[in-house]
Amino acid sequence: MTQPSPPAALPANDLDAAMNAGTDMSRLQDASLLRALTWWRGLPCESLAAGVMLPDRSRIDPVAIPDLLPHLVLWEVLHQTDGSLRYRCRLAGTAMVEIHGYEFTGLTMEEFHGAENARIQPEYDFVARYGRPHYVERSLFWMNRDYRRYRRLLLPFGDVSAMRDGVAKILNVAHFLTE
Template identity: 35%
Template sequence: MIGYWQRDVMNNGDRLDNKIKPVADAQSPLLQEVHAYWRAKCGDRAMPARADLDPIDIPALLPNLILIDVIPPSGRLRVRLVGTWIVNQFGRDYTGRYLDEIDFGEAQDEIVREYSAAAAAARPVCSDHRYRNLGGQIYDIERLILPLSEDGERVSMLLIVLDFTERSASPPRQF
């Protein structure tokens, strides 16, 4: 693992675990843009199909996107595509890997649970996270998970956008 999801007390004494929030509370313009695009593609359906999305419509978002297949009948989640910005932030490309096999450190269960909940509920999930890379750089991450469906009922794929905001470098540990 190149970095890790931060769940413990940060250098300024605050704490930020995975925090689910209403999509309307998303602060990131990237998340707001992809959510508006997704809603427009829904039409009169609960969620659009992957075929409804055209990368030409959203070129600025592509580096921050992840596509995850929901494998029937188990609902297991397999990474189909990871944007270049996300690969650079995490230091590796998880394309082709199952989400439950990726080392997210102590946040492993929470991350898998959040993605699985979006697939099971067939609704968008928005959340805040904190991530620290191995170089000590801390990022606040705002994440939006959007369901896609080929048949209009069962979620077949998840479209995720992550927006990283640099927070601060970790101070050296004092013993």
């Protein structure tokens, strides 16, 4: 199978340390996120997006990843005419809906994250612009739950049927921690 092609070197002034650190998959130790990354890397790459050959969105097969489904959020990348990016939730797994306390399929990222969007969206923008996976582990910004930290992996997908080059979907795989 074809592996996702390595992206071109990124301009240093385009990335801060957090974005660079997020591309280092050797830091990834979480079993479910490693499973997601291994699955993604094993998919055929047939879609050119952000100058990188990526798996096509049609390769997202729920039968292949039933254990991950509750922990997934599928975001559609909305390429704006001014070059900016927006995102709309196309699918939210049951565990994600339970953790957040409401169904958010159909909402834009701005509607979903509210004031926190300015802190979160740049990571999605990075994945959409460069076609690279991104990993973070951080403390939660809401404190009315038992869990206090989460790990999140963002995986880019192209779209061979699209009329333009660009990442079409971003698959968010998350693991919430109580310790």
